[in-house]
Amino acid sequence: GDSVTQMEGPVTLSEEAFLTINCTYTATGYPSLFWYVQYPGEGLQLLLKATKADDKGSNKGFEATYRKETTSFHLEKGSVQVSDSAVYFCALSENSGYSTLTFGKGTMLLVSP
C-alpha cells in the first residue's frame, strides 16, 4: 500500500537558518504530493502541493519539488522565522477514484529567536 516517510523531529533551528524536512513516498500509481502544516492548537492546513513529476510547489517561502526518480518531496525554506514553528506533514493522494490522503507521521519544527 501507499506510505509516506518523514524525518523524525523535532528539528530545532535558529531564526534565519535554512530548513530541509525530508519526505519520501511509496505509491502504486502517480500520486499528487502535499505538505500540510499544523500550528499549535489548530487543524492542518495545506502549505503547498505538486501534482506531477518535476512540479515545484511553493508558498510563504517554502518550496518542494516532486522527484519521481527518487520518490521524494523534500520541504525547504531559505530563512525560517519563529512563526514557522509548527508540525509539518507530508502526504500523498492517488489520483484515481475515491482517493484519500496518506499522511506521514509529521515533523515538529522549533525555531528560536
Add this chain to the structure above:
Amino acid sequence: DAGVIQSPRHEVTEMGQEVTLRCKPISGHNSLFWYRQTMMRGLELLIYFNNNVPIDDSGMPEDRFSAKMPNASFSTLKIQPSEPRDSAVYFCASSPNSDNEQFFGPGTRLTVL
C-alpha cells in the same frame, strides 16, 4: 467562508459514557473525512463519505465507533461506550471532491477519564 466547523472543541467525559462529535463541512464540498490524532499513532483516517455515503470505514477502530452523515451539511462521530484509550484529537475535513485539497476543522480534543 466559515471553514469546517467542529463542536465541541473540548470534551471531557468518564469511561463508559457516550460521546458525540459534530462536524459541519464547507458548503459545496461533497467529501467528508474523520481523522484521529494521537502522539503514539499520528494521524489516522477513520472514515470518509462522498455525497453523504460512507465509502470506506476500514479505519474505524471497533464497533464502539459509528459515524453518520444525514445530509450534506452535517456529520457525527459517536463513541459508545467511550474508553480512556479513545482520548485523542478528532479532526473533520472536507473536500470539493475526493482527490483534491482537504480543508480541516480545528478539531475536538477528547479526554476520557
